[in-house]
Amino acid sequence: MISSSPRRRFTVARQAVGQSALLWGFLAASMVYLLVFIGLPVVYNLVMSFQDVTLGNISELWRPLIGLDNYREALGDSTFRKVAINSIVFVGVNVIAQVGFGLAAALYFAQRFPLAAFLRGLVLASWILPALVVGALWKWIFATEYGVANYVLLAIGLIDRPIYWLSDPAFALSSVTIANIWFGTPFAMILIAAGLTSIAEEQYEAASLDGAGPIARFRYVTLPALWPTLLAVSCLVTIYTMRAFDLIFAMTQGGPLDSSNVLPLFSYQLSFLRFHFGLGAAVGSTTFVIVLAVALVYVRTLRIEAEA
């Protein structure tokens, strides 16, 4: 081998040490950054949730602990219950719709026809837009008097008088849900499409030879092979939907009467509009627990998928 001379061998050995020192240094730099700017705030948020944090004592870092008072006050509030239910509905409908439409679109564009790949890529144009722009845009589309949504629905006769999309408590949550489905589905679709391409063509051919029609092929070949991907995508959509603050804030600010309010937005309102930072932190920590649980499921599905 080349490293026969003692001097050369020494150089190579020294480089191996240098290499691993460099790699650990690289890793340490990004991990320290993440732990300081995400880990620390998460922990400090937990600390704040056990303190009475107001504008009076906000400039101090340490304040007397008040136990579970913030949680008792925030979770006992009827608004919290309403907002928590909204969040579950908002996230649930979004996951089902985004994964469902995403799967349908991915299957459609997996067929062989001209422009299929180009059109599939173009869908991401809605996902790439800043969430606040999407919120502003849909607020204009859903405007009661001059909005294009009411115009089109009236023109084709689906409704006979304008819907108050954003100012009627019965519709506000549905409106922000529709906007968020439009915003998020392309991402789900692209990930599902990637999962589809990894299914071997031979499996379909074998199923066809066994006399399986399109529905049977979907049921017995596509779905089982795609299952881990669908689970992982569902987790990702849940995580992203829990973040949907900008879009709702732009469209309704959670109103009217908290009908479209969700937990992250509620936490923001408690902290920055009512200046009850302790309450905001308590609602925040409660939400963290939920997101964390989903994240752990996601990590597990990635493992399963990696092993499969």
Add this chain to the structure above:
Amino acid sequence: MNGIVRHLLGRRGTALICCAFGVAGMICFLFPVYWMFISGLKTSAEIFASPPSFVPEHPTLAAYRIVFESENVARYMRNSLTIAIPVTVVTLVLGSSGAYALSRLRSRLIDLALVVILVLQVFPDVLLATPMFVIFRYLDLLNTFTSVILATSAKSVAFALVILRPMYRQVPMEIEEASRVDGCTPLQTFRRIVLPLMRVPLVVVGALTFVQAWGQFAYPLTLLSQQELQPATVGIYGFIGGEFADWDRVMAFASVFAAPVLILFLVLQRKIVAGLTTGALK
């Protein structure tokens, strides 16, 4: 049924019908984006016309002129850029080096680091805004770009690590070993041999990071109360906060703000799609 249709039309006919439905579906899906751009081109009379016009009758840049002259759009855009560029740089430096380490080191600690990164990625930024506000206030960094840049970079560094790690596997180890045998130090090998091979993934991650930082809203909203420092997202929000809004002007502002993102997307579309699909699920 499918068989009969295929028999009647032949393979090529079916493909063309699929294509037609695909194009039609895409036009419907992307209609809101079109609506945003043409709403900004309408006159303030036409914007509130009933029925609405689907092609502007007298396209005008009046709304654009008004927002640039009286709504400080140029300043908002400059602030957005002042935030997005450093965030992209920080993310690329930490993300490219950290992901390289994650892909090359063999240790149980790496598995732990990966789980930590995935988990840290999921906390909604608006929830982190409450503790960040108190911490940055204590450090006297409120109303500085530094606070927003540091906060925004954290999430994109986590994202970059997740996306880039599997892509380093495509760089063959033999090339690195050859470079080392030639006497390059590990840092030189990384900078001169490995990074140039990673150009495309780095461009994709850089573009996605820029887009995300450009659209960042929660941190500037909470950490920057001085209007002169606020980026365009906060500016647009201020514009639509009320019950009534001049939608031609709002959409002109939104179009100006969204245009760089859409252009970046159209240029890099193929690479972004490929990058997302290898990174997010591996």
